[in-house]
Amino acid sequence: MKNRFATFWRYRFLLSNLIGRDIKVKYRRSKLGILWSVLNPLLMMLVMTAVFSKFFRFDIPNYPVYLLSGQLLFTFFNESSTAAMGSVLFSAPLIKKVYVPKYIFPLEKSCFSFLNLFFSMIALMFVMLITRTSFHLSLFAGVIPMFLLFMFCTGVGLFLAAAAIFFRDVMHFWTVIVTALSYATPIFYPESIWQGTFMVYLGRLNPLYWYVTSFRGCVIDGVFPSVVSIGVCTFFAVAALVVGASVFWKTQDNFILYI
Amino acid sequence: MEPMVSVKNVSMRFNLASEKVDNLKEYLIKFTKGSLKFEEFWALKDVSIEIMPGDVYGLVGLNGSGKSTLLKTIAGVLKPTKGTVTVNGSIAPLIELGAGFDMDLTARENIYLNGAVLGFSKKFMDEHFQDIVDFSELHDFLDVPLKNYSSGMVARIAFAIATATKPDILIADEILSVGDYRFQEKCENRMKELMSGGTTVILVSHSIEQVRRMCNKVTWLEKGNVIMTGPTEEVCRAYSTKY
Numbered sequence: 001m002k003n004r005f006a007t008f009w010r011y012r013f014l015l016s017n018l019i020g021r022d023i024k025v026k027y028r029r030s031k032l033g034i035l036w037s038v039l040n041p042l043l044m045m046l047v048m049t050a051v052f053s054k055f056f057r058f059d060i061p062n063y064p065v066y067l068l069s070g071q072l073l074f075t076f077f078n079e080s081s082t083a084a085m086g087s088v089l090f091s092a093p094l095i096k097k098v099y100v101p102k103y104i105f106p107l108e109k110s111c112f113s114f115l116n117l118f119f120s121m122i123a124l125m126f127v128m129l130i131t132r133t134s135f136h137l138s139l140f141a142g143v144i145p146m147f148l149l150f151m152f153c154t155g156v157g158l159f160l161a162a163a164a165i166f167f168r169d170v171m172h173f174w175t176v177i178v179t180a181l182s183y184a185t186p187i188f189y190p191e192s193i194w195q196g197t198f199m200v201y202l203g204r205l206n207p208l209y210w211y212v213t214s215f216r217g218c219v220i221d222g223v224f225p226s227v228v229s230i231g232v233c234t235f236f237a238v239a240a241l242v243v244g245a246s247v248f249w250k251t252q253d254n255f256i257l258y259i
Numbered sequence: 260m261e262p263m264v265s266v267k268n269v270s271m272r273f274n275l276a277s278e279k280v281d282n283l284k285e286y287l288i289k290f291t292k293g294s295l296k297f298e299e300f301w302a303l304k305d306v307s308i309e310i311m312p313g314d315v316y317g318l319v320g321l322n323g324s325g326k327s328t329l330l331k332t333i334a335g336v337l338k339p340t341k342g343t344v345t346v347n348g349s350i351a352p353l354i355e356l357g358a359g360f361d362m363d364l365t366a367r368e369n370i371y372l373n374g375a376v377l378g379f380s381k382k383f384m385d386e387h388f389q390d391i392v393d394f395s396e397l398h399d400f401l402d403v404p405l406k407n408y409s410s411g412m413v414a415r416i417a418f419a420i421a422t423a424t425k426p427d428i429l430i431a432d433e434i435l436s437v438g439d440y441r442f443q444e445k446c447e448n449r450m451k452e453l454m455s456g457g458t459t460v461i462l463v464s465h466s467i468e469q470v471r472r473m474c475n476k477v478t479w480l481e482k483g484n485v486i487m488t489g490p491t492e493e494v495c496r497a498y499s500t501k502y
């Protein structure tokens with residue numbers, strides 16, 4: 001264990017270098033550069049607010065903030081899991097030539113997306129100011145569900161990265177699952193529309209539901225996350241990490257034969 | 260004396276590409292048909308070698324005989340299917356130069372990235388940056404994306420980074436065949452410098468001349484089997500008479 005940590009510590013510079021590279025590559029030759037991680041969710045939110053306040057009228061107070069807060073977390077989940085899924089495959093040329101701890105690659109993708117999430121929070125603050133949402137102290141507690149979601153995404157990413165090596169189908173399959181999850185999470189609609197349907201029960205099995213609602217509680221309602229919601233969020237985070245890490249661990253020696 | 264590298268009864272199996280089952284449908288079809296067998300290919304068969312500190316150990320053999328595969332198991336890139344590899348010391352792998360280079364980044368960025376891939380710290384890279392640049396003689400090109408470099412220029416940087424440290428073991432897979440004549444000479448000198456400092460070297464080369472000049476012990480591989488291990492002259496003579 002101690003040894004493993006020493007290895008990780010030794011490669012932390014690789015982790016930061018890969019993150020730096022991703023940032024450079026993502027914003028290369030774009031005039032606004034990293035500003036896009038703020039602008040992008042902002043513009044998306046504008047489009048969706050326009051659409052949903054015109055065609056579907058949900059009875060949600062402060063819709064822009066409601067939408068954006070859900071959207072940001074879900075985008076993070078989508079981005080990090082999808083990027084992590086291809087990360088080991090994508091690094092095949094490197095893995096074939098030098099020894100590097102392979103979990104660095106999916107982990108780097110989660111970290112990179114998490115960093116982006118923090119930048120995007122500027123957009124959320126901005127929209128809150130514009131819409132005159134009151135700022136509560138609980139806003140700071142919002143990092144708790146964010147961080148637990150980061151753990152969850154890292155676990156999912158490790159699992160997907162390993163699975164995609166043996167079955168490339170996983171990559172196609174995952175886009176379908178993410179889409180399904182995005183509809184099964186109250187992002188642009190209120191939770192109340194589940195009433196009287198099976199979604200009242202099924203919806204609670206969706207981990208994203210818990211992260212999103214707990215985060216919104218902090219941001220919009222000014223309440224600190226309840227023990228139950230922290231408990232459930234932690235449960236999903238730890239479960240994903242344990243499953244993801246053990247699958248990755250058990251299969252990693254065979255990666256090189258399949259990439 | 261304890262060996263620096265000890266390879267014991269190592270066998271390495273690959274699944275051949277034609278039989279690679281990497282999607283679920285194929286897998287299910289094969290599984291239900293009960294024909295889920297991979298066509299196996301043994302790239303190394305029960306190979307044992309021992310490398311002592313200070314050795315300059317040569318590996319010779321034709322294309323596809325398993326030399327690179329053996330080096331990769333020593334470097335920890337491949338985990339042997341059977342057998343064990345024990346290494347007592349730090350390794351500088353020069354297996355394929357420039358692993359981890361990103362052609363879109365500049366040389367400066369790549370030097371740091373590649374150093375990180377080799378497990379060096381930021382501090383170490385800061386300290387050795389100038390040496391690396393000096394050795395590769397590419398001062399004027401530092402902020403140019405690597406894709407605008409010639410392959411020889413890329414190889415120079417890669418060699419300079421990998422030998423920036425004083426490793427216990429240097430693994431060199433045909434790297435001395437890249438770059439122009441002058442740079443080859445420079446690389447050879449650098450390696451000699453490291454060797455005189457006590458670094459153990461494992462060298463793969465198709466130039467039997469070079470092996471004779473540099474190595475003190477040689478193993479001859481053929482189709483994954485060890486044909487012969489012994490002092491350079493003996494093995495090289497046998498090898499040259501056969502081919």
Ligand SMILES: Nc1ncnc2c1ncn2[C@@H]1O[C@H](COP(=O)(O)OP(=O)(O)OP(=O)(O)O)[C@@H](O)[C@H]1O
Pocket residue numbers: 256257273274275276300302320321322323324325326327328329
């Ligand atoms: N990842 C892999 N998957 C399947 N087969 C492989 C893989 N890597 C190597 N092989 C096979 O293993 C055999 C040995 O390859 P290796 O690269 O070790 O040969 P080599 O002695 O280094 O040859 P060369 O002199 O051409 O460099 C080859 O037949 C090659 O096709």
Ligand SMILES: [Mg+2]
Pocket residue numbers: 326327328432
């Ligand atoms: Mg080779």
